[in-house]
Amino acid sequence: MKRILIGLVAGAVISQAAVLVGDSSRGAALFKSQNCETCHSINGEGGKMAPDLGKRASRGYSPADLAALMWNHAPQMWSAMEKANLTKPKLDSQQSADLFAYFFAARYFEKKGDAGRGRQLFVSKGCAECHNITSTNGLGGTPVMKWASVTDPIELARQMWNHSPKMRDTMGAKGMKMPILTALEMNDIAVYLQNLPQTKNLKPEFAPASPTTGETLFQAKGCIGCHVGENSLAKKSSMRTASEFAASMWNHSSKMKQQSELLPEEMRRLVGYIWALQFATDDGLAARGQKVFEARGCGNCHDKGLAPKLAMGERANSYEMISVLWGHGPSMQKQMASQGIKWPRFENTDMSDLLAYLRTRR
Numbered sequence: 001m002k003r004i005l006i007g008l009v010a011g012a013v014i015s016q017a018a019v020l021v022g023d024s025s026r027g028a029a030l031f032k033s034q035n036c037e038t039c040h041s042i043n044g045e046g047g048k049m050a051p052d053l054g055k056r057a058s059r060g061y062s063p064a065d066l067a068a069l070m071w072n073h074a075p076q077m078w079s080a081m082e083k084a085n086l087t088k089p090k091l092d093s094q095q096s097a098d099l100f101a102y103f104f105a106a107r108y109f110e111k112k113g114d115a116g117r118g119r120q121l122f123v124s125k126g127c128a129e130c131h132n133i134t135s136t137n138g139l140g141g142t143p144v145m146k147w148a149s150v151t152d153p154i155e156l157a158r159q160m161w162n163h164s165p166k167m168r169d170t171m172g173a174k175g176m177k178m179p180i181l182t183a184l185e186m187n188d189i190a191v192y193l194q195n196l197p198q199t200k201n202l203k204p205e206f207a208p209a210s211p212t213t214g215e216t217l218f219q220a221k222g223c224i225g226c227h228v229g230e231n232s233l234a235k236k237s238s239m240r241t242a243s244e245f246a247a248s249m250w251n252h253s254s255k256m257k258q259q260s261e262l263l264p265e266e267m268r269r270l271v272g273y274i275w276a277l278q279f280a281t282d283d284g285l286a287a288r289g290q291k292v293f294e295a296r297g298c299g300n301c302h303d304k305g306l307a308p309k310l311a312m313g314e315r316a317n318s319y320e321m322i323s324v325l326w327g328h329g330p331s332m333q334k335q336m337a338s339q340g341i342k343w344p345r346f347e348n349t350d351m352s353d354l355l356a357y358l359r360t361r362r
């Protein structure tokens with residue numbers, strides 16, 4: 001497991017947590033090889049026996065949410081697997097991170113925004129001036145059909161960052177004001193573009209790079225110059241959606257005098273870092289987590305010598321909890337049944353609070 005230290009200002013380490021970053025194409029392969037696809041679909045594609053995993057769209061979809069969902073549904077899932085004669089898969093932490101990245105990418109394709117509104121915005125925000133759908137027009141904007149960003153939210157963020165200064169200049173020359181995009185508007189535009197007949201069947205992708213190298217770049221590119229103190233990105237603890245991120249990349253040009261272009265690899269690194277930041281800081285309340293631990297009866301075994309003393313330290317993160325579930329869950333479930341302990345359910349912040357508590361046990 002990779003352990004990263006994130007220090008924003010020299011000497012001021014804000015968080016110390018083990019954060020893995022997943023890769024959606026590895027996740028997609030696992031989804032097949034581990035037979036998830038036999039029962040589950042992603043946005044309509046795949047088995048129909050179990051919930052569609054691309055459609056879990058609550059705004060703050062995080063690894064802790066996925067861990068809680070899997071724990072909650074595990075007993076039913078296992079009995080469905082036994083009936084279907086499928087062996088229960090084992091997943092390590094990295095594989096759990098890969099699956100999360102895959103579901104996250106699938107949500108980028110989720111038809112939650114309003115394509116009709118998106119089409120209007122594409123015109124009213126001036127995008128259609130330069131961009132046709134299938135052909136290149138006189139102003140040279142890449143036709144939408146050829147956009148890598150339609151399938152890849154990181155590429156979308158990069159493009160929004162890279163060409164907003166040019167647009168600001170073009171529009172300035174015509175005496176127009178640079179349009180600001182809200183996250184909602186960006187999402188509507190993305191939904192519109194992803195659901196054109198020409199783009200609808202493309203496969204999603206989401207492959208952020210290592211947070212450690214991303215942090216270096218965050219400094220080298222001068223992001224740190226503004227994002228310190230009150231503006232530190234670590235201050236915002238909720239998850240950013242892909243559209244929110246792309247919209248903020250676009251809106252920067254109105255705040256900056258100079259903006260250097262980012263290469264694909266650079267944006268992957270920055271996103272890896274910013275992603276890891278939000279998981280490293282979104283870490284729940286240990287005191288509440290202790291109550292969850294007690295109320296769910298975990299201590300009945302783990303503090304009474306019937307099961308390993310839980311001293312996970314930094315190993316207690318969402319991906320590890322998914323891995324533990326698939327590895328130890330079935331035998332834990334048997335023991336629980338024999339002691340009349342109900343299989344636990346986790347709601348709201350229960351899982352992240354529990355993890356915060358487990359990290360304090362060493």
Ligand code: HEC
Pocket residue numbers: 031034035036037038039040049050051052053056066069070072073074076077080081082084086089099
């Ligand atoms: C044999 C069929 C089957 C297989 C294979 C299977 N699942 Fe499930 N899964 C289910 C069923 C049935 C449910 C719903 C259980 C319930 O209603 O409590 C479920 C629920 C879930 C949920 C909660 C979904 C929600 O939105 O409520 C997640 C997440 C999940 N499964 C992930 C996976 C992953 C990842 C894999 C592959 C490693 C997998 N499942 C393999 C049958 C299966």
Ligand code: HEC
Pocket residue numbers: 122125126127128129130131139140141142146147148149150155156159160163167170189
């Ligand atoms: C003044 C002309 C102009 C306008 C207006 C414009 N673009 Fe562009 N856009 C371009 C050009 C030129 C490129 C090719 C950029 C390059 O190759 O560096 C481009 C590229 C892109 C790409 C990258 C496509 C890919 O390869 O994945 C995206 C995404 C994009 N634009 C989105 C938008 C959106 C959204 C708007 C409206 C908010 C917009 N553009 C408005 C000229 C424009």
Ligand code: HEC
Pocket residue numbers: 218221222223224225226227233236240245248249252255256257270274
């Ligand atoms: C000139 C100062 C400046 C620089 C340099 C800068 N930003 Fe920003 N950034 C801002 C401001 C101002 C905001 C808007 C904050 C707000 O609206 O809450 C912002 C917003 C953001 C957001 C959204 C924050 C949120 O609360 O959701 C992200 C992500 C971000 N910037 C990333 C970057 C990255 C990556 C770089 C370097 C490539 C960078 N910024 C460089 C000033 C800057």
Ligand code: HEC
Pocket residue numbers: 293296297298299300301302306307308310311312324327328329331332335336337339341344
């Ligand atoms: C009925 C007894 C019992 C209860 C109640 C129980 N567990 Fe376990 N747990 C076990 C056993 C036994 C193992 C080891 C299983 C194995 O070796 O496969 C285990 C393993 C684990 C592990 C893996 C240990 C490691 O270091 O990797 C974790 C994490 C865990 N349990 C968490 C929990 C949590 C959280 C709860 C409460 C929601 C809980 N357990 C409730 C019996 C229990």
